[in-house]
Amino acid sequence: xxxxxxxxxxEYSLASLLASRADSWSKQIIDRLINLxxxxxxxxxxxxxxxxxxKENSTDCVDAQTLLxxxxxxxxxxxxxxxxxxxxxxxxxxxxxxxLVDCAINDEHPSVKMAAFFxxxxxxxxxxxxxxxxxxxxxxxxxxxxxxNYAYHFFNQGFxxxxxxxYIALTxxxxxxxxxxxxxxxxxxxxxRWFFNGLFEEQLNAVLQGDNILxxxxxxxxxxxxxxxxxxDKLDKIEHAYQLLINDDNxxxxxxxxxxxxYENYWLKPNADxxxxxxxxxxxxxxxxxxxxxxxxxYPGNLSNFSVPILQLVENITGNCNANxxxxxxxxxxxxxxxxxxRIYDEATEDMDKEAINTCLDIWDKLLQSDIYSAMIAIDKxxxxxLS
Numbered sequence: 001x002x003x004x005x006x007x008x009x010x011e012y013s014l015a016s017l018l019a020s021r022a023d024s025w026s027k028q029i030i031d032r033l034i035n036l037x038x039x040x041x042x043x044x045x046x047x048x049x050x051x052x053x054x055k056e057n058s059t060d061c062v063d064a065q066t067l068l069x070x071x072x073x074x075x076x077x078x079x080x081x082x083x084x085x086x087x088x089x090x091x092x093x094x095x096x097x098x099x100l101v102d103c104a105i106n107d108e109h110p111s112v113k114m115a116a117f118f119x120x121x122x123x124x125x126x127x128x129x130x131x132x133x134x135x136x137x138x139x140x141x142x143x144x145x146x147x148x149n150y151a152y153h154f155f156n157q158g159f160x161x162x163x164x165x166x167y168i169a170l171t172x173x174x175x176x177x178x179x180x181x182x183x184x185x186x187x188x189x190x191x192x193r194w195f196f197n198g199l200f201e202e203q204l205n206a207v208l209q210g211d212n213i214l215x216x217x218x219x220x221x222x223x224x225x226x227x228x229x230x231x232x233d234k235l236d237k238i239e240h241a242y243q244l245l246i247n248d249d250n251x252x253x254x255x256x257x258x259x260x261x262x263y264e265n266y267w268l269k270p271n272a273d274x275x276x277x278x279x280x281x282x283x284x285x286x287x288x289x290x291x292x293x294x295x296x297x298x299y300p301g302n303l304s305n306f307s308v309p310i311l312q313l314v315e316n317i318t319g320n321c322n323a324n325x326x327x328x329x330x331x332x333x334x335x336x337x338x339x340x341x342x343r344i345y346d347e348a349t350e351d352m353d354k355e356a357i358n359t360c361l362d363i364w365d366k367l368l369q370s371d372i373y374s375a376m377i378a379i380d381k382x383x384x385x386x387l388s
Contacts, residue, residue: 037079064147070111078294084118117150187217246282258288261295293336304356
């Protein structure tokens with residue numbers, strides 16, 4: 001019955017049907033699926049099947065995700081994806097049909113090239129060297145492939161083995177690209193491979209001090225490290241980049257790094273106190289004061305340990321007021337600062353830590369002397385607290 005679907009108008013439905021159960025069909029039907037992958041005219045040259053109507057329907061300047069949208073919504077792309085399901089379940093079939101990898105890689109359409117990922121990923125288990133060589137070939141044909149969803153499997157393995165030099169060369173090509181997405185991926189690889197493998201020492205500082213796209217790549221890696229409960233034995237390596245980036249001039253970078261305070265694992269890192277001490281006197285802290293004070297309020301340890309950097313923070317706050325004599329972006333009355341100050345004072349009193357008590361009082365004096373309106377209003381809320 002399926003073999004009667006030989007009408008071009010039915011190809012899309014046929015590809016969907018065959019791909020959904022590819023490993024359960026007969027050889028004759030699988031051959032039909034292969035034929036669709038190699039010879040269907042959909043997608044058309046340089047055209048997308050899924051695109052933003054406010055943008056041009058062209059493959060020339062779109063990102064990897066847009067290419068993937070067409071991969072999974074085109075006949076050739078669907079067919080290759082179905083074939084990859086057979087690759088996962090049938091090693092013999094995969095090794096006997098390696099020519100399909102070349103067909104996908106050499107397809108004129110970049111979205112169909114991206115379908116090569118589906119074929120290559122299971123081959124990491126069967127012919128690892130071949131899979132890496134073909135991945136590198138694919139990426140050099142179109143560097144956007146380095147940003148594909150499955151690319152991290154190849155990068156993670158490739159930098160650990162015999163193909164390391166090829167991956168270094170590929171990453172340097174990415175770094176030289178004018179495409180922002182590719183440059184960001186290059187920065188991700190450079191920072192990650194420096195962290196794990198000691199590579200790219202020469203490029204690291206240039207990336208950390210480069211344009212915002214490159215720095216955002218590094219930020220994404222650092223955030224992943226802080227979000228996950230991994231790599232704690234070497235996390236001190238991120239401290240330099242962390243300090244540099246939390247004092248960047250780009251507000252979006254500062255905001256992204258401030259979010260890490262909400263990660264539970266951030267506070268469980270062996271160097272959490274060091275990281276937080278760097279953050280509390282940074283530009284990121286000044287940009288995200290409400291988040292900072294809320295995080296301080298929930299801090300699981302002894303806050304009196306941070307009395308000195310908090311004093312420095314308050315000095316920074318009172319020295320950066322806006323035209324209305326208010327610290328930019330925060331109402332001290334509504335923030336958690338008062339609760340934080342009260343808690344520091346209570347902890348220091350309980351521990352009979354005179355130095356911390358004096359620092360806490362210095363903090364409050366600094367607020368009183370600032371003439372910040374919300375600080376003056378907040379004084380009344382400390383009845384029975386610091387001022388009692």
